Amino acid sequence: MILIIGMGWLGAQQTSKSASQQSRIDLKERLSLLHSYIENELDRINLVADILAQTPLLQSSLTHGTNLSVIKSTNELLKKTNIQLRTSAVYLMNYSGLTISASNFENEKSFIGKNYAFRPYFQQAIKNNTGHFLAFGITSNKLGYYISRSLYKDNKLLGVIVIKINFDNLLKLNKDLNGDFLLVDEKNIIFLSSNKNFKLKSLGPINPQNHFLISKTRQYPIQRLKPLNTHQSSNGFDAKPSITLSTAKTVKTYLFEEKKLDKLNWTIWMLGDVNVIKNHSLTNGFALSLLTLICLSAFYLLYKRRQDLNRFQTIVNNLPSGVTLFDDNLQMLVCNNKIKQLLDFPPRLFANGLPNLLQLIRFNAQRGEYGEGDPEHLSKIALDKTNERKDHTFERMRPDGTILEVRGIWLKNGGFVTTYTDITNRKKAEKEAKRNAGYLQALLQNLDQGVTVTDEKLNIVFWNKAFFHLLNLPDHLMKPVMKYEDLIRHNAERGEYGPGDPEQHVRVRIEASLKFEPHHFERQRPDGHTLEVTGKPLEIDGQSFGFISTYVDVTEHKRMSESLRELANTDDLTGLNNRRYFTQLLKSELKRSQRSGHPLSLLFMDLDHFKKVNDTYGHAAGDKALKTFASATRNLLRDFDIIGRMGGEEFAVFLPDTDQEGALILAERLRKCVEEIELIHEDQKIQLSISIGIALYHTLNKDNLDNFMKRADKALYRAKHQGRNQVC
Numbered sequence: 001m002i003l004i005i006g007m008g009w010l011g012a013q014q015t016s017k018s019a020s021q022q023s024r025i026d027l028k029e030r031l032s033l034l035h036s037y038i039e040n041e042l043d044r045i046n047l048v049a050d051i052l053a054q055t056p057l058l059q060s061s062l063t064h065g066t067n068l069s070v071i072k073s074t075n076e077l078l079k080k081t082n083i084q085l086r087t088s089a090v091y092l093m094n095y096s097g098l099t100i101s102a103s104n105f106e107n108e109k110s111f112i113g114k115n116y117a118f119r120p121y122f123q124q125a126i127k128n129n130t131g132h133f134l135a136f137g138i139t140s141n142k143l144g145y146y147i148s149r150s151l152y153k154d155n156k157l158l159g160v161i162v163i164k165i166n167f168d169n170l171l172k173l174n175k176d177l178n179g180d181f182l183l184v185d186e187k188n189i190i191f192l193s194s195n196k197n198f199k200l201k202s203l204g205p206i207n208p209q210n211h212f213l214i215s216k217t218r219q220y221p222i223q224r225l226k227p228l229n230t231h232q233s234s235n236g237f238d239a240k241p242s243i244t245l246s247t248a249k250t251v252k253t254y255l256f257e258e259k260k261l262d263k264l265n266w267t268i269w270m271l272g273d274v275n276v277i278k279n280h281s282l283t284n285g286f287a288l289s290l291l292t293l294i295c296l297s298a299f300y301l302l303y304k305r306r307q308d309l310n311r312f313q314t315i316v317n318n319l320p321s322g323v324t325l326f327d328d329n330l331q332m333l334v335c336n337n338k339i340k341q342l343l344d345f346p347p348r349l350f351a352n353g354l355p356n357l358l359q360l361i362r363f364n365a366q367r368g369e370y371g372e373g374d375p376e377h378l379s380k381i382a383l384d385k386t387n388e389r390k391d392h393t394f395e396r397m398r399p400d401g402t403i404l405e406v407r408g409i410w411l412k413n414g415g416f417v418t419t420y421t422d423i424t425n426r427k428k429a430e431k432e433a434k435r436n437a438g439y440l441q442a443l444l445q446n447l448d449q450g451v452t453v454t455d456e457k458l459n460i461v462f463w464n465k466a467f468f469h470l471l472n473l474p475d476h477l478m479k480p481v482m483k484y485e486d487l488i489r490h491n492a493e494r495g496e497y498g499p500g501d502p503e504q505h506v507r508v509r510i511e512a513s514l515k516f517e518p519h520h521f522e523r524q525r526p527d528g529h530t531l532e533v534t535g536k537p538l539e540i541d542g543q544s545f546g547f548i549s550t551y552v553d554v555t556e557h558k559r560m561s562e563s564l565r566e567l568a569n570t571d572d573l574t575g576l577n578n579r580r581y582f583t584q585l586l587k588s589e590l591k592r593s594q595r596s597g598h599p600l601s602l603l604f605m606d607l608d609h610f611k612k613v614n615d616t617y618g619h620a621a622g623d624k625a626l627k628t629f630a631s632a633t634r635n636l637l638r639d640f641d642i643i644g645r646m647g648g649e650e651f652a653v654f655l656p657d658t659d660q661e662g663a664l665i666l667a668e669r670l671r672k673c674v675e676e677i678e679l680i681h682e683d684q685k686i687q688l689s690i691s692i693g694i695a696l697y698h699t700l701n702k703d704n705l706d707n708f709m710k711r712a713d714k715a716l717y718r719a720k721h722q723g724r725n726q727v728c
Contacts, residue, residue: 007289007291008292019276023277024238027255028257042165044085045163045165057073057074058092058151059151059153061100062159071100078091079105081103089164090103090162091103092160093116093161097119100159116162118217121147122148125150132146132148132264135218181269182268185266189202189206202228205227229247235274242254254271256269257269322341322420323418326357327415331354332354332360339420343369344398365382369399392407393407395423403427405423406419450464450467451549451550453538454546454547460483461546472525473490492506521533529555530553530554532552569581576643576644586642597698598656599657599696603652604692604693604713605650605691605693608690608691608725609689610622613625629688632673633653636666638655641653641655663696664694667692671727690725691728692727695715
């Protein structure tokens with residue numbers, strides 16, 4: 001043992017020193033390459049930012065923001081620039097910080113309309129003509145480095161152009177370099193790392209000033225920032241220390257090299273895993289120890305061989321299955337006690353030593369083990385099958401009802417081994433399982449809801465009749481195993497998923513299905529029926545191997561829900577939104593206006609002297625007047641303007657994206673329209689007029705919904721107090 005351990009230790013020591021020297025060389029080369037790459041990329045993008053700041057088209061967009069063709073050309077230019085630079089985004093903001101054009105203008109989460117005036121890169125560009133900032137994007141929630149330039153024309157500040165650098169290429173480059181790295185900002189925060197456990201960790205506590213700046217500028221998600229425990233120590237490989245980085249999940253020790261990015265005040269750390277060196281050293285040490293051990297073991301095995309022969313017989317005797325070994329002359333060499341028990345062999349068969357195969361076959365034939373018939377004939381048949389010398393596996397039921405699984409394997413040097421296993425209980429369980437499966441099959445086939453089971457290869461291995469009925473599928477798809485791709489393609493070709501290329505529909509749905517994620521959605525079929533589709537993954541030990549889906553026709557339920565929702569939200573006399581629903585919609589629009597900075601106008605309206613109409617002409621005439629007024633008013637509004645009846649003869653309208661001038665114009669139209677209504681009731685003409693109060697909400701206002709509505713109500717009161725039939 002001393003010799004084996006000493007040889008291994010010597011090999012490990014020599015390997016670790018050599019490996020650490022090579023690792024240091026590799027770290028410096030990778031560090032230099034990464035440093036050069038980052039500096040070159042920043043120089044290139046800074047140059048493009050300077051060029052864009054002088055581009056007449058961008059200046060024109062900021063001075064002629066309402067010209068759609070200019071905005072379109074600007075969007076295309078920014079998109080092309082973003083593609084060529086391989087950056088994350090390029091966008092243009094006006095002097096107030098509102099994004100008016102962006103390379104991602106076609107995306108659902110486009111930057112257009114977003115206000116980033118609070119970002120330091122915008123404020124720096126406004127103040128110093130140039131800016132830069134490292135942060136997580138508000139829209140994309142991805143890390144980016146922002147480079148900004150201010151745009152001037154005739155010494156007048158127009159806006160700011162921003163380029164957001166994509167760090168994905170940096171991660172790909174480092175992956176090709178085959179190593180871990182850290183990028184650390186001036187606050188000692190790791191903002192990018194090849195190891196996700198180190199990302200957004202700080203190399204030491206964050207001081208209060210930096211903590212305040214991060215919160216104020218929303219540079220990082222503050223709740224994710226945690227200090228990273230670090231400790232430098234001697235590694236025993238070379239003179240330089242190694243560093244241990246530990247989080248709640250991992251503890252790792254690295255050889256490291258670092259280098260400053262002076263232009264940005266960032267630091268690059270290139271890491272080499274010490275465990276790789278240790279493992280390599282241990283492997284070589286182990287190999288040398290193993291070689292020594294093999295030499296010593298060769299002598300030891302000779303001694304152990306005789307002992308192993310005795311142990312082999314002990315193992316055979318204690319196996320759960322019966323085992324026999326016959327030589328090439330069909331003479332039994334080995335058998336265990338289990339075979340005697342399973343086949344009920346009497347002791348007299350073994351009185352003169354181990355019997356041969358012919359003796360055992362004749363004994364079994366004579367006691368009816370092979371069925372009825374002449375024992376000699378049955379023995380000959382069994383012996384002839386053995387002489388074919390073929391491996392075999394079969395089941396045999398003994399006269400007492402026991403079922404044995406018999407496996408025979410012929411050996412290369414002659415003879416064969418046979419095992420006998422009692423599978424009586426297993427066969428009973430299989431029969432019971434088959435019967436239960438039949439019950440389950442009958443149950444699923446008679447369900448009203450459709451059911452499918454899809455395996456990990458996207459084969460539909462089970463479906464019931466209701467599934468075919470609900471989806472109105474053709475008979476040619478009815479196969480014991482249906483390909484999920486064939487089903488999707490059939491649905492796409494008949495327009496089940498709407499317009500578009502059927503093959504594109506197939507690709508999208510197959511990619512989504514291969515994720516084996518739970519899903520729940522409603523789908524309206526072309527025939528008008530609505531299906532509720534629910535899918536749940538099938539898992540074994542946390543590994544997905546398919547999913548089960550159910551399909552339920554909820555058409556009638558949806559119709560009743562829509563009817564109830566409409567009754568709950570609609571005034572039954574005028575068909576307009578009732579007060580509760582109108583207030584709910586106004587509250588949502590108020591929040592949208594606060595986010596976007598767009599104006600919002602609110603009109604409160606009251607039919608003048610309406611009580612007199614009821615008292616003079618009756619309530620039927622009053623109801624007719626309310627309906628007529630509601631219909632006339634609705635025809636004057638835009639599709640996205642919202643009107644509601646607040647109660648009695650009081651009504652309200654809110655106008656999204658409408659300033660005070662637009663609200664006054666519409667209010668005057670409404671007033672004239674009501675004044676011109678010709679309402680006849682029982683041959684009597686009823687003259688109507690309306691008073692309107694206007695309130696305007698914009699981002700400078702700090703009032704809430706109640707105050708907003710009170711201002712509109714006060715304006716209405718002034719209109720009525722000043723003589724009615726007017727707008728205030």
